[in-house]
Amino acid sequence: SQKIEQNSEALNIQEGKTATLTCNYTNYSPAYLQWYRQDPGRGPVFLLLIRENEKEKRKERLKVTFDTTLKQSLFHITASQPADSATYLCALYSSASKIIFGSGTRLSIRP
Amino acid sequence: GAGVSQTPSNKVTEKGKYVELRCDPISGHTALYWYRQSLGQGPEFLIYFQGTGAADDSGLPNDRFFAVRPEGSVSTLKIQRTERGDSAVYLCASSFRSGSLYNEQFFGPGTRLTVL
Numbered sequence: 001s002q003k004i005e006q007n008s009e010a011l012n013i014q015e016g017k018t019a020t021l022t023c024n025y026t027n028y029s030p031a032y033l034q035w036y037r038q039d040p041g042r043g044p045v046f047l048l049l050i051r052e053n054e055k056e057k058r059k060e061r062l063k064v065t066f067d068t069t070l071k072q073s074l075f076h077i078t079a080s081q082p083a084d085s086a087t088y089l090c091a092l093y094s095s096a097s098k099i100i101f102g103s104g105t106r107l108s109i110r111p
Numbered sequence: 112g113a114g115v116s117q118t119p120s121n122k123v124t125e126k127g128k129y130v131e132l133r134c135d136p137i138s139g140h141t142a143l144y145w146y147r148q149s150l151g152q153g154p155e156f157l158i159y160f161q162g163t164g165a166a167d168d169s170g171l172p173n174d175r176f177f178a179v180r181p182e183g184s185v186s187t188l189k190i191q192r193t194e195r196g197d198s199a200v201y202l203c204a205s206s207f208r209s210g211s212l213y214n215e216q217f218f219g220p221g222t223r224l225t226v227l
Contacts (some may be wrong), residue, residue: 043218
């Protein structure tokens with residue numbers, strides 16, 4: 001069956017370090033992948049999109065990689081700040097409606 | 112401009128009752144999605160509208176769940192004979208161009224449904 005796995009444990013990072021979150025998937029061939037941020041009591045907020053033919057995408061302190069051979073995406077936050085603390089979700093798309101979200105990774109940045 | 116809004120923000124109901132959850136998408140967005148999110152999980156796809164029609168309702172768990180979007184804007188998710196297992200946060204999202212694979216989805220804050 002189709003499955004998405006994100007870091008199962010919460011991630012605790014010292015401020016200023018790089019946080020790396022993992023998204024692995026099986027039995028799925030996504031056309032593209034998105035990363036969202038979700039704060040408690042709020043809906044997810046879009047961060048980055050990467051297509052299947054792209055290896056890497058950057059936006060300010062954020063970087064996403066997409067390896068369709070390994071079936072894995074990595075999400076990096078460089079120079080992390082306490083304000084980056086949130087849950088980060090990856091979502092795989094193969095069509096306009098076939099969308100699967102991972103369960104998310106809770107990231108905490110300590111000062 | 113205004114984002115996606117959902118009402119009510121919280122709904123507590125008794126088992127067996129009927130509930131309606133409302134979503135107001137961003138003006139001009141033709142695609143609208145409903146998701147359900149349980150604690151510690153990611154959003155689970157329920158239904159996708161393209162304009163007024165339900166383009167994909169394969170995520171609706173059973174026939175107690177139904178959604179409409181009669182004028183291609185506001186959508187209502189309807190749940191009949193609610194069960195305790197329906198308790199979750201129901202999220203709505205909209206995007207600008209329907210049918211495109213690459214649209215960013217804008218999410219509302221969700222409605223927290225509790226079935227006692």
